[in-house]
Each structure stands twice: as C-alpha cells, then as structure tokens.
Amino acid sequence: MEIIIYFLIFIIGTLFGSFFSLAIYRIPIKQSIVHGRSYCPKCNHKLSFIDLIPVFSYIALGGKCRYCKEKIRERYIILEILSGIVFLLFGLTLKINIYELEIEKLIYFIFGVLFISSLFIIGGIDRENHSILNLVLLFSLISGIGYIIYLYVLHINIYRYIIYIIIMLVLILINTILLKIKGKELYTIQILTLCAYILIFIKEELVILSIIITFLLISIKQMILNRNKKNIVEIKNQNISIGFYLCFTNIFMIILQSYIF
Ligand SMILES: [Zn+2]
Numbered sequence: 001m002e003i004i005i006y007f008l009i010f011i012i013g014t015l016f017g018s019f020f021s022l023a024i025y026r027i028p029i030k031q032s033i034v035h036g037r038s039y040c041p042k043c044n045h046k047l048s049f050i051d052l053i054p055v056f057s058y059i060a061l062g063g064k065c066r067y068c069k070e071k072i073r074e075r076y077i078i079l080e081i082l083s084g085i086v087f088l089l090f091g092l093t094l095k096i097n098i099y100e101l102e103i104e105k106l107i108y109f110i111f112g113v114l115f116i117s118s119l120f121i122i123g124g125i126d127r128e129n130h131s132i133l134n135l136v137l138l139f140s141l142i143s144g145i146g147y148i149i150y151l152y153v154l155h156i157n158i159y160r161y162i163i164y165i166i167i168m169l170v171l172i173l174i175n176t177i178l179l180k181i182k183g184k185e186l187y188t189i190q191i192l193t194l195c196a197y198i199l200i201f202i203k204e205e206l207v208i209l210s211i212i213i214t215f216l217l218i219s220i221k222q223m224i225l226n227r228n229k230k231n232i233v234e235i236k237n238q239n240i241s242i243g244f245y246l247c248f249t250n251i252f253m254i255i256l257q258s259y260i261f
Pocket of ligand 1: 040041042043044045065066067068069070
C-alpha cells in the first residue's frame with residue numbers, strides 16, 4: 001500500500017518538475033506562471049493536455065514537438081525525472097505509515113516541498129540568466145515565515161530563524177533600492193540572501209558543507225572548461241552561477257538532513 005503512495009509522490013514530483021521548467025522560462029521574461037497554457041517556444045503552438053503529461057509525453061513524441069517537429073531540449077525531461085526522484089527520496093525520509101498518518105509529518109513535508117521548489121526555480125533561473133530575482137527571493141521569504149510559524153506552534157525555539165528572516169528582509173530591501181537607483185540588482189547580495197533562506201531550513205553544519213561542495217564543484221568545472229585557455233582575461237570574464245550550485249547541493253542536504261537528524 002505504501003508503495004502506491006511513494007509512486008504517487010514520484011508522479012507529483014515530475015509534475016512539479018514540468019512546472020519548474022515553465023517558471024524558469026517565464027519568470028525572467030515577466031510572463032504569468034499561473035495563466036496561459038504552455039506553448040512550444042519554437043512554433044508558439046499551445047500544447048494540448050496530453051502533451052503536458054511529464055516524461056510520458058516526451059517518450060511518446062520521441063522528444064519532438066507534435067506540431068513543428070522541433071527537438072525538445074533534453075533539459076526538460078532531465079528536470080522532470082530529477083524532480084520526481086528528489087520528491088521520492090524526500091518522501092521516503094518521512095517513513096509514511098498510512099494507518100497512523102501524522103499531521104506534523106505532513107505539514108513538514110509540505111514546507112519541505114516549498115523549500116525544494118524554491119531552490120529548483122532559483123537555481124534554474126540563475127543557471128540560465130546568472131541572476132536570482134528579488135521577486136523569487138521574496139516568495140521564498142514568505143515560505144520561510146510560514147515554516148517559522150509552524151516551528152513556533154511546535155514550541156521550538158525560533159530565535160535563530162528570526163535572525164535569518166531579518167537578514168533576508170534587509171538584503172532584499174538593499175537590492176530593491178539598488179534596482180531603483182542603479183537599475184540592477186547586485187549578484188553578491190542575492191547569493192547572501194539565498195544563504196540566509198537556506199539556513200532557515202537546513203542546519204548550519206550542513207550549509208557549511210554545501211558551500212564547500214559548491215566551491216569544489218565550481219573549481220572542478222572551471223578547471224575542465226579552462227584547460228585549454230591561457231588568456232587570463234578570457235577566464236576572468238566568465239559568469240559563474242554560484243546560486244545554481246548552492247541550490248543543487250542543498251536540495252540533497254534537506255534529504256540527507258532528514259535521514260541524519
Ligand atoms: Zn513546436
């Protein structure tokens with residue numbers, strides 16, 4: 001019986017994955033993520049219901065658009081499957097027992113899903129645009145506040161969480177002012193805001209570990225990318241999406257955290 005629930009969680013994960021693709025594509029160009037059916041970016045044809053079924057539709061259509069036969073980027077299906085696996089792994093940590101369903105576990109799962117979703121979208125947008133938008137961080141902040149209220153109800157000391165929320169608020173405010181005055185947000189401040197957000201959900205020692213892994217991954221990637229380059233200017237002008245790596249590692253940290261603690 002539990003197997004069916006875990007299978008459902010995986011399916012829900014793939015559905016979220018297809019939503020992440022849409023959000024990553026639409027938010028930076030200021031399109032609505034709730035209104036308007038998905039469409040093919042090449043021929044602009046609206047997708048039918050059957051085209052929207054994750055993974056299945058990709059396989060059924062042979063990875064091509066039904067209307068213009070343009071190849072669909074593999075990124076979409078990778079994101080859907082990855083999201084399904086992450087949801088499944090996170091769901092498994094809850095050790096669901098349908099005969100004694102605990103409401104506490106369920107609420108924690110919902111906040112976990114919100115956190116994972118924020119990281120998927122922030123990381124995706126950062127990878128594509130080398131920026132984390134203030135707007136997305138603001139939405140994450142709201143999920144963070146919700147989580148703290150939940151902890152407060154459970155009589156957990158929320159002192160340190162309040163500090164992270166205040167840090168997030170101040171940093172978002174600074175970036176909003178910068179956007180007004182200079183016309184652009186500061187990437188460093190965005191990364192710091194993201195770190196404060198992650199600290200609300202993940203224990204400090206695991207966040208430090210994730211930062212170390214992030215820098216290791218970036219160094220390895222840069223070494224591979226730049227192995228043939230001798231020109232220092234060429235190397236200097238590369239944009240590194242730190243936020244993408246931070247999100248990626250911390251999605252696994254929340255799973256790891258649920259197993260350890
Ligand atoms: Zn098309």
